[in-house]
Amino acid sequence: xxxxxxxxxxxxxxxxxxxxxxxxxxxxxxxxxxxxxxxxxxxxxxxxxxxxxxxxxxxxxxxxxxxxxxxxxxxxxxxxxxxxxxxxxxxxxxxxxxxxxxxxxxxxxxxxxxxxxxxxxxxxxxxxxxxxxxxxxxxxxxxxxxxxxxxxxxxxxxxxxxxxxxxxxx
Numbered sequence: 001x002x003x004x005x006x007x008x009x010x011x012x013x014x015x016x017x018x019x020x021x022x023x024x025x026x027x028x029x030x031x032x033x034x035x036x037x038x039x040x041x042x043x044x045x046x047x048x049x050x051x052x053x054x055x056x057x058x059x060x061x062x063x064x065x066x067x068x069x070x071x072x073x074x075x076x077x078x079x080x081x082x083x084x085x086x087x088x089x090x091x092x093x094x095x096x097x098x099x100x101x102x103x104x105x106x107x108x109x110x111x112x113x114x115x116x117x118x119x120x121x122x123x124x125x126x127x128x129x130x131x132x133x134x135x136x137x138x139x140x141x142x143x144x145x146x147x148x149x150x151x152x153x154x155x156x157x158x159x160x161x162x163x164x165x166x167x168x169x170x
Contacts, residue, residue, distance in 0.1 A: 038150055038168055045077045046152060046170070052080040058087050058099075065089065065101050067126055071154045075099065075124060078157070084122070099124045106134040113141045116160055123158040142167060 033039045051059060051073055059076035063069060079087055079097055086095035090103050092115045100112050100123065109125060116123035128138040128151065138156060142149050148163040149156060152170045 033168060033170075035148070035163070035166060035168075037163060038148065038166075041078065041081065041150065041157075042170065045074055045081050048077050049073070052077045056080070058089075061089055062099070062101070065103065067101060068154070071126070074152075075155070078124075082122070094119050095121060097122045097124060099126065101126045102130060106131075106137045109134070109137045110141060113145070113158060116158065117145075120160050122160065125156040125158070127154070128156045129153065 056076040062072035084096035087097040089099045150168045
């Protein structure tokens with residue numbers, strides 16, 4: 001007899017993801033992140049629910065392009081936290097941070113990564129897991145990248161600075 005209107009199989013469906021949750025449990029609230037730079041980003045950017053600087057133009061631009069509000073807040077806070085003076089969305093410009101939203105097709109992501117590496121900019125790829133083709137391109141970018149990458153499942157940050165080669169999956 002079904003009391004909740006759902007079968008046992010439907011009620012236990014969420015348990016198939018438990019392995020991924022357990023693997024990432026050590027990164028909860030920044031524990032397990034052994035880089036002071038990335039730890040500060042986790043604590044001061046990813047865990048901040050509100051904008052550090054009110055009316056941030058990057059936040060407004062990302063929300064208008066359909067990026068979820070929480071992710072837009074985090075990226076706007078990242079520019080404030082890191083002291084980036086300029087940013088570009090879906091264009092290749094010589095700025096401190098380049099954001100590639102879903103409007104940037106997966107065919108162009110490698111070109112964005114190469115350009116960001118040349119000019120020393122941080123590249124942010126929004127929704128890296130959107131489809132299999134996009135993820136395959138992102139995976140090749142991560143493998144070939146000489147510095148630090150931070151993947152928080154909503155976007156991938158590719159830093160082109162003095163940091164050693166490390167990969168963080170939060």
